[in-house]
Amino acid sequence: MVPMITAENLTKRYADHLVVDTVSFTARPGRVTGFLGPNGAGKSTTMRMLTGLTRPTAGRATVLGVPFTSLANPGRHVGVLLDAAAQHAGRTGREILTVSAQLMGLPSRRVEEVLTLVGLTPAESRARTRTYSLGMRQRLGLAHALLGEPAVLVLDEPANGLDPAGIRWLRTLLRSFADSGGTVLLSSHLLREVEAVADDLVIIGGGRIVAQGAVADLLATPGTQVHSTDDLTLAAVLAADGHDVSPTGPGLATSATTEEVGRLALTAGVVLTELRPSSSTGLEQLFFDATAQHGREEIPA
Structure with a gap:
């Protein structure tokens, strides 16, 4: 299969601070790729470079074979959720989706379809987003990512604020998206949820990849x-x-x-x-073993 997301030696430096250091990986269709690392590891910066929001110091990133910024009408190809709070506080959820649907040339019925898909009720969709809980913001962000019926999803912490039922719903949604041929790049600190849904893993620490491969191989x-x-x-x-x-x-x-x-x-x-x-090791143990030298040191009680 042709990779849908490719990072080739991605590097980002701010002055003397090297945030991302020659990161290379691929995410393929029909698979969920978990993108993991401790706080400050470079995950969000990498995802911003993949989606054209941050210019790499060196290296190259492509989505669907081209740089993200070269995609015509990118929302029809790639659904992105990097910050659920980045929504106009004075607009309703329905208004936000309607404006985006018009910009993408989508029929108005698509707004209703994604609202139903993510479980936002008619009353919730008519409320101003300033009144939304974090979980509702996440559902609206996912609706926006799915609006253009993309082939690729790039999601940073999409489960934040979701209750257990919402997390289970999200897992089913992502699995169904990948099983239908879509590509998912998923960053999350909820390791058990990633283990439950991911096919492949990329683990980053200190700006560098410290482990990557199929889940079955890495956990064996x-x-x-x-x-x-x-x-x-x-x-x-x-x-x-x-x-x-x-x-x-x-x-x-x-x-x-x-x-x-x-x-x-x-x-x-x-x-x-x-x-x-021998029984397989768990993702939590793999994560801590791979990132031990890059995580935040805990203060003894």
């Missing part, structure tokens, strides 16, 4: 969990064959594959009572 833990009628003997034969072995309560954890464990156990005459690949 190599090795095997095994339990037998004689773990001492099994541990000895595994170690003798060059594999790492450690006790894990009942049983052993080893760097050997399940096939290797089975072969060695058969040779040693040891009966296996449990044999399975």
Whole structure:
């Protein structure tokens, strides 16, 4: 598949401060790409460079094969939500969407469609946005991003202010968008929600990418969990064959594959009572391991 979003050695420097340092990644159609990092890691600056709001010091970003600023009528191709608060406080939600629909050449019925899609009621859509809660602002921002029926979504913290039901709704919306062939670049601090919806991950720390790849590959833990009628003997034969072995309560954890464990156990005459690949690590642990040196140091209580 042709990448819908491509960052090539993106770099941003403000005076002597290097905010983003040679960041490269792609986001592909039919997939949700989680873009993660601690505060100050360079996520928002990168997303602003992708969407033409900040000029890179070096490097190149393209969306649908061209720089974002080269897209004709960009809202028809890319839906962007970088700041849910960036809405005219004196206008109603419906007015904001209607103006954008007119600018994009969309029929008025599209406003009704997206209001229904994001769950803003008729009464809420007629209220001034200064009266909106953060969750309502997020829903309006998502409605605006989806208004032009884009192929790509670029979203920065879209779940902020949503209640649990709203977060679940958002997860379903993004999964459905990607499953229909769309491309989603999603930045969020809600790691469990990202883990639940993302296909790929890009993790940034200190302005540089510290991990990236498919979720299944990044979270996979190599090795095997095994339990037998004689773990001492099994541990000895595994170690003798060059594999790492450690006790894990009942049983052993080893760097050997399940096939290797089975072969060695058969040779040693040891009966296996449990044999399975090691369970995967969680996204939270991966995130902290990858960004430990770049996160904010906590003050001991």
